[in-house]
Amino acid sequence: MANIDQHTRRYASDAPPSGRSNALPYTAGALFCVAVSYFYLRRKNPMDIPEDVRAKIQGKATTKTGQDGAAPPSKEAEKTPASTTGLLTVPGKFAFTGGEQGFVSLVLDKSEVVNHNTKHLSFKLPSEDMESGLNVASAVITKYKGPEMQKPVIRPYTPVSDVADQKGTVDFLIKKYPNGPMSSHLHDMEPGQRLDIKGPIPKYQWSANKHDHVAMIAGGTGITPMWQVANAIFKNPEDKTKVTLIFGNVTEEDILLKREFEHLENTYPQRFRAFYVLDNPPETWQGGKGLVTKELLKTVLPEPKQGEKVKIFVCGPPGMYKAVSGGKNSPTDQGELTGMLKELGYSKDQVYKF
Numbered sequence: 001m002a003n004i005d006q007h008t009r010r011y012a013s014d015a016p017p018s019g020r021s022n023a024l025p026y027t028a029g030a031l032f033c034v035a036v037s038y039f040y041l042r043r044k045n046p047m048d049i050p051e052d053v054r055a056k057i058q059g060k061a062t063t064k065t066g067q068d069g070a071a072p073p074s075k076e077a078e079k080t081p082a083s084t085t086g087l088l089t090v091p092g093k094f095a096f097t098g099g100e101q102g103f104v105s106l107v108l109d110k111s112e113v114v115n116h117n118t119k120h121l122s123f124k125l126p127s128e129d130m131e132s133g134l135n136v137a138s139a140v141i142t143k144y145k146g147p148e149m150q151k152p153v154i155r156p157y158t159p160v161s162d163v164a165d166q167k168g169t170v171d172f173l174i175k176k177y178p179n180g181p182m183s184s185h186l187h188d189m190e191p192g193q194r195l196d197i198k199g200p201i202p203k204y205q206w207s208a209n210k211h212d213h214v215a216m217i218a219g220g221t222g223i224t225p226m227w228q229v230a231n232a233i234f235k236n237p238e239d240k241t242k243v244t245l246i247f248g249n250v251t252e253e254d255i256l257l258k259r260e261f262e263h264l265e266n267t268y269p270q271r272f273r274a275f276y277v278l279d280n281p282p283e284t285w286q287g288g289k290g291l292v293t294k295e296l297l298k299t300v301l302p303e304p305k306q307g308e309k310v311k312i313f314v315c316g317p318p319g320m321y322k323a324v325s326g327g328k329n330s331p332t333d334q335g336e337l338t339g340m341l342k343e344l345g346y347s348k349d350q351v352y353k354f
Contacts, residue, residue: 138163
């Protein structure tokens with residue numbers, strides 16, 4: 001774990017290396033960052049086919065681009081399902097295809113305790129050679145209707161499994177909330193039981209070296225989309241993006257995926273740093289204490305003057321959004337940038353709210 005006082009602006013500002021790398025109040029509303037994206041599922045084709053693939057399909061180059069560099073779909077593309085890896089969908093290869101597919105019933109394969117209120121759940125895809133069909137970054141929605149429920153409960157979750165390459169299963173970190181009908185049901189599930197899942201819910205479409213430096217500000221289970229992006233970056237030898245993570249939690253035990261992030265930090269010390277902030281830290285804690293502060297952000301984030309080379313991702317409970325960046329208005333409207341990031345001089349285009 002990085003000690004905040006030992007790191008200076010140099011790490012936050014340096015360009016990524018040109019060669020190959022050598023190597024809660026925070027939990028209360030963490031699902032907020034994906035819940036508002038639900039209505040994306042109503043789109044006929046939730047993910048655009050990348051420009052180079054579309055050009056091959058149509059036999060000509062495509063020059064116009066849309067938001068975040070994604071080319072707008074042609075009439076042909078709108079009728080053609082696209083996978084999350086940028087290739088055309090092969091029938092039967094992907095479990096989740098979006099559009100009119102509807103919910104897919106998956107069998108729970110494993111349920112493992114992570115900490116006092118979190119479990120790791122692994123669901124079997126319809127066949128062992130299937131991939132999830134999700135992109136980086138995207139989420140799914142789950143549906144459950146108990147025997148005494150008048151209406152089903154629907155909740156969004158971001159998988160923590162490798163959505164691009166993992167076959168046969170899709171994995172989630174599920175935090176149980178007091179009186180939470182879906183999280184309680186998921187924690188009570190036994191292997192062999194089924195859950196209805198639908199996706200993908202598209203979020204920020206990542207591509208290698210899209211930005212020089214990505215900063216991630218997360219709280220509680222808001223870490224899951226951050227892990228999805230970070231994992232995609234560091235598993236790709238062609239991607240040289242630098243990543244800084246600021247992760248707020250209540251206690252040390254609440255820090256999810258800490259082992260995975262520590263592995264990244266040890267393997268890519270020049271490209272990845274993690275800064276942890278705890279509300280209730282132990283006496284021996286060397287990281288941040290209390291809430292995420294503007295001083296911390298100013299110290300560890302890349303400077304705003306770097307423009308489009310820098311992207312800042314935010315995901316956490318409403319209170320974190322309000323303090324750090326302001327909330328988003330809808331799935332298609334990121335809302336105005338406010339809070340600490342605005343005060344530090346970042347622009348709306350430099351920030352993405354999951």
